[in-house]
């Protein structure tokens with residue numbers, strides 16, 4: 001193993017990398033996730049970092065009621081994340097479809113129907129501190145057998 005790879009392993013073992021996907025929300029939950037990055041909650045003080053690329057993620061945050069367009073894409077995105085990995089469903093839309101789900105509608109909730117979800121956070125929207133607590137709660141699962149990941 002190269003020195004660079006050892007260094008990367010060492011750093012990654014001490015931090016949680018999060019990716020975020022919106023499967024059709026009102027953006028209320030998105031804003032609460034963004035608030036986690038702001039100085040008031042300062043997500044990075046806990047060693048949690050947000051990435052665009054799911055290939056770098058330990059934890060996937062999912063918001064939204066899963067529209068028809070996401071039914072195939074969400075499992076494809078999940079498959080791109082290396083093991084071990086954890087998904088958190090954020091907000092009532094991800095859990096039940098909330099205001100976006102009616103019989104015969106264009107949504108197909110819950111998120112757990114499409115990918116394995118370790119933890120769900122109810123709320124419309126949930127608070128930033130609840131989101132941070134959830135990420136920290138699932139971190140031990142994400143780090144299980146971590147050496148196999150890198």
Ligand code: SF4
Nearest residue numbers: 025028091092093124
């Ligand atoms: S749970 Fe509420 S705030 Fe979050 S996306 Fe759905 S309607 Fe918007």
